[in-house]
Amino acid sequence: MSRGRQKIGTNPAWASGLLLPLLAVLFVCAWFGCLTPAAVAQEEERGHRPDLEAGRSQYLANCARCHGVEGGGGEGPPLARVVLPRAPTDTALVRLIAAGIDGTAMGPTWWLSREDRENVAGFVRSLATSEAEDGAGLAGDPERGEDVFREAGCEGCHTVHGFGTARGPDLSTVGGRRGVTYLRRAIVDPAAALPRGMTAMPTDFVDYLVVRVVDAEGGVLRGMRMNEDTYTIQIKDARGVIHSYDKRDLTSLEREFDRSLMQSYEDRLTEDELDDLIAYLASLSGGPRGIS
Amino acid sequence: MTVRGCIPVAFAALLSLGSPWAAEAQTEASSSGGARGTETVRTVVPYDRIVDAASEPGNWFTYSGTYAAHRFSPLEQIHTGNVGRLSVEWVYQTRPGLVETTPVVVDGIMYLTEPPSTVTALDARTGRRIWRWLDKVPEETLNIGFPRVNRGVAVLDGTIYVGTLDARLVALDAESGVERWSTVVADNSVGFSMTGAPLAINGKVIVGVAGAEAGIRGFLDAYDAETGERIWRTYTVPAPGEPGSETWQGNAWEHGGGSTWLTGSYDPELNLVYWGTGNPAPDWNGDVRPGDNLYTASLIALDGDSGEMRWHFQFTPHDTHDWDATEIPVLVDLEYGGEERKLVVMANRNAFYYVLDRETGAYLHGQEYSKQTWAEGLDETGRPIVIPGTEPSREGTLVWPSLQGATNWFSPSYSPRTEMLYVPVRHMGAVYYKAAARYVPGQPFLGGGEQALGGDDAWGYVKALDVRTGDIRWQHRVLTPLWNGVMATGGGVVFGATNEGNFFALDAETGASLWDFQAGAPARSNPMSFQLDGRQRIVMSAGNALFVLSLPED
Numbered sequence: 001m002s003r004g005r006q007k008i009g010t011n012p013a014w015a016s017g018l019l020l021p022l023l024a025v026l027f028v029c030a031w032f033g034c035l036t037p038a039a040v041a042q043e044e045e046r047g048h049r050p051d052l053e054a055g056r057s058q059y060l061a062n063c064a065r066c067h068g069v070e071g072g073g074g075e076g077p078p079l080a081r082v083v084l085p086r087a088p089t090d091t092a093l094v095r096l097i098a099a100g101i102d103g104t105a106m107g108p109t110w111w112l113s114r115e116d117r118e119n120v121a122g123f124v125r126s127l128a129t130s131e132a133e134d135g136a137g138l139a140g141d142p143e144r145g146e147d148v149f150r151e152a153g154c155e156g157c158h159t160v161h162g163f164g165t166a167r168g169p170d171l172s173t174v175g176g177r178r179g180v181t182y183l184r185r186a187i188v189d190p191a192a193a194l195p196r197g198m199t200a201m202p203t204d205f206v207d208y209l210v211v212r213v214v215d216a217e218g219g220v221l222r223g224m225r226m227n228e229d230t231y232t233i234q235i236k237d238a239r240g241v242i243h244s245y246d247k248r249d250l251t252s253l254e255r256e257f258d259r260s261l262m263q264s265y266e267d268r269l270t271e272d273e274l275d276d277l278i279a280y281l282a283s284l285s286g287g288p289r290g291i292s
Numbered sequence: 293m294t295v296r297g298c299i300p301v302a303f304a305a306l307l308s309l310g311s312p313w314a315a316e317a318q319t320e321a322s323s324s325g326g327a328r329g330t331e332t333v334r335t336v337v338p339y340d341r342i343v344d345a346a347s348e349p350g351n352w353f354t355y356s357g358t359y360a361a362h363r364f365s366p367l368e369q370i371h372t373g374n375v376g377r378l379s380v381e382w383v384y385q386t387r388p389g390l391v392e393t394t395p396v397v398v399d400g401i402m403y404l405t406e407p408p409s410t411v412t413a414l415d416a417r418t419g420r421r422i423w424r425w426l427d428k429v430p431e432e433t434l435n436i437g438f439p440r441v442n443r444g445v446a447v448l449d450g451t452i453y454v455g456t457l458d459a460r461l462v463a464l465d466a467e468s469g470v471e472r473w474s475t476v477v478a479d480n481s482v483g484f485s486m487t488g489a490p491l492a493i494n495g496k497v498i499v500g501v502a503g504a505e506a507g508i509r510g511f512l513d514a515y516d517a518e519t520g521e522r523i524w525r526t527y528t529v530p531a532p533g534e535p536g537s538e539t540w541q542g543n544a545w546e547h548g549g550g551s552t553w554l555t556g557s558y559d560p561e562l563n564l565v566y567w568g569t570g571n572p573a574p575d576w577n578g579d580v581r582p583g584d585n586l587y588t589a590s591l592i593a594l595d596g597d598s599g600e601m602r603w604h605f606q607f608t609p610h611d612t613h614d615w616d617a618t619e620i621p622v623l624v625d626l627e628y629g630g631e632e633r634k635l636v637v638m639a640n641r642n643a644f645y646y647v648l649d650r651e652t653g654a655y656l657h658g659q660e661y662s663k664q665t666w667a668e669g670l671d672e673t674g675r676p677i678v679i680p681g682t683e684p685s686r687e688g689t690l691v692w693p694s695l696q697g698a699t700n701w702f703s704p705s706y707s708p709r710t711e712m713l714y715v716p717v718r719h720m721g722a723v724y725y726k727a728a729a730r731y732v733p734g735q736p737f738l739g740g741g742e743q744a745l746g747g748d749d750a751w752g753y754v755k756a757l758d759v760r761t762g763d764i765r766w767q768h769r770v771l772t773p774l775w776n777g778v779m780a781t782g783g784g785v786v787f788g789a790t791n792e793g794n795f796f797a798l799d800a801e802t803g804a805s806l807w808d809f810q811a812g813a814p815a816r817s818n819p820m821s822f823q824l825d826g827r828q829r830i831v832m833s834a835g836n837a838l839f840v841l842s843l844p845e846d
Contacts, residue, residue, distance in 0.1 A: 061725030
């Protein structure tokens with residue numbers, strides 16, 4: 001979904017199709033308090049038979065944006081799995097829903113009661129047997145996919161377990177963080193899958209955004225936004241050099257939300273190669289190289 | 293429950309100086325008196341001194357500066373022409389946690405709160421600590437719907453008052469930090485808490501409570517400043533048979549919300565306390581509480597002596613978006629419509645600005661000051677004309693503003709010189725969801741969820757509103773929706789700060805950017821100003837650092 005360019009000082013048109021950049025409930029968590037460890041422990045001691053319909057309702061309100069309406073994943077990992085790597089037991093799942101996962105977009109959910117969390121957990125468990133289980137994208141072979149990754153030159157901009165060039169996102173754990181649908185989109189239409197929350201940018205801003213500035217002397221720079229505040233912006237150029245500007249000295253600042261520095265690989269890979277590449281990326285769930 | 297401690301009266305009397313509340317409070321070391329340093333008199337702040345706060349612009353007596361809650365400093369040493377030279381004089385580092393405090397500064401001592409409810413007295417000249425009272429708030433203390441913060445103290449006579457996260461009101465000796473008494477205001481185990489600064493008036497300390505997200509029944513309390521005994525309690529949600537109860541059905545009132553978690557204002561002449569009330573509970577599912585749900589999302593005016601409600605005005609009847617009306621009620625005396633009027637104005641979380649007569653509560657004017665998509669406007673009584681289909685839904689409903697509102701707890705500022713109200717604004721929408729809600733004591737009681745539009749799709753402003761009309765005279769855009777208040781000064785400057793750590797100064801007349809400073813951490817408190825030894829200071833916080841700024845000595 002593209003948004004067109006947005007110039008500084010002008011409001012973007014809030015057209016109907018602009019729902020993509022929904023900020024996760026994470027933002028709320030960022031300033032509301034978190035559950036205390038004692039409260040979490042207290043919750044674990046109580047049993048409860050989950051109300052799946054109530055759980056679905058809360059799931060839609062709180063989880064579906066990242067994990068998909070049917071749990072197929074998206075910006076977040078798929079949940080329609082028999083085994084959830086981070087939550088092997090129901091108790092662990094309720095606890096994870098309460099406390100979130102540090103260092104990810106998944107924040108704590110203070111606003112859900114104990115009963116709500118148990119209902120959500122029950123609903124998430126029920127997804128594993130639904131038809132939504134997104135195995136289609138995993139038709140490929142991860143070992144062949146690793147070869148595709150090399151041959152297609154992905155290491156020219158990405159790193160995996162320390163190897164490669166760190167111009168774009170590190171992919172060492174991408175399989176644990178993203179759903180297959182999202183991975184496919186990120187390869188086929190990178191501008192429609194700009195990541196958020198991975199760099200020094202303030203919470204939930206678009207990462208690796210292409211920006212174009214014109215200074216008072218007419219000098220033009222196009223590069224990647226590294227950080228920004230109200231008065232300054234830091235931009236990395238194609239050579240990796242950081243440029244720092246006072247925005248008040250610029251005559252123009254354009255944010256290219258419909259672009260990505262990554263090219264589409266839709267026409268560069270066969271369908272089989274694409275499947276293999278996705279299977280490889282999905283296998284990168286965080287373990288040491290060779291084991292994951 | 294009230295616990296009394298000892299008061300070192302004799303010792304205090306021994307040390308007190310002749311004219312303890314003289315306008316020129318500090319005394320310089322005399323040339324013949326030996327090396328005494330710069331002396332500070334013992335803090336004694338009788339009620340009359342707070343009433344006349346405008347005559348002592350060097351001090352900052354209450355959370356919002358004065359009873360009228362202008363958050364305006366008449367000081368003019370730092371002005372539009374020299375603010376660009378502002379530099380850091382000293383920094384104080386607080387305990388870990390979020391800092392939302394506004395310090396009080398009286399006679400050379402700064403009293404501030406630290407997370408979660410600790411009180412500290414600093415030498416305002418150097419930032420060195422004089423005493424600190426540790427709150428001992430238990431780890432298991434509930435804070436359902438808000439962070440573990442505190443926004444400041446009240447001072448009256450020789451006592452400092454603080455409301456704690458576990459819902460106690462504590463009185464501390466201003467000189468030593470010794471606890472004089474501690475009163476349990478409400479039961480934290482069912483979600484009651486206190487994060488706002490108390491308001492001290494004549495012989496009484498007024499406090500509100502947080503907890504609408506836990507389904508409390510809100511109230512405002514007054515306590516005897518000397519003893520800690522409760523003098524009155526006025527519920528913000530009426531019991532069956534009481535006025536306003538016709539706006540509730542069944543037992544919904546028992547857990548109806550209507551918290552009172554920020555600090556109100558006070559008119560000493562009318563003896564009326566003005567206080568904003570929070571959202572009804574549960575937040576997003578209004579089905580379980582049909583009706584207007586008085587007196588939630590309202591401004592209430594209470595008699596200072598009895599707590600009797602003189603009038604009310606409800607901004608958002610039957611709120612379903614968590615738009616508390618707890619924002620600061622700003623009292624202004626103005627020529628309005630051809631006559632001198634006593635007004636109260638509020639930039640509300642629901643994105644509308646309101647002008648009311650503060651003697652009667654009569655609605656005079658209101659209009660939108662920030663993007664909103666939930667109401668066509670206000671009718672002649674000030675009631676919103678709600679657009680159908682803007683309530684939270686199972687599938688999600690996109691509405692501006694977000695649950696955090698067009699503004700929130702951080703303070704606006706009113707300058708009587710420009711007759712503008714400066715408002716920190718959150719330009720942000722959200723998708724609101726509705727879900728089932730069942731009341732369980734001590735558990736969140738919200739009935740839904742919210743997913744806010746963030747990142748590049750939301751931003752902030754400081755907006756300058758014509759106080760009579762609400763027309764926007766100028767606006768200064770900032771990168772993200774603000775969490776920090778503003779302060780206007782006699783020097784014609786408006787101070788504020790951003791989530792990205794920018795402290796900034798704007799021209800109060802034009803909004804022109806005059807100065808900024810990167811403080812290195814998110815800012816989420818309110819600026820204030822004081823003057824000591826002939827030098828004006830600006831106080832702002834970022835992260836866990838409280839910065840005191842001034843002009844360099846020539």
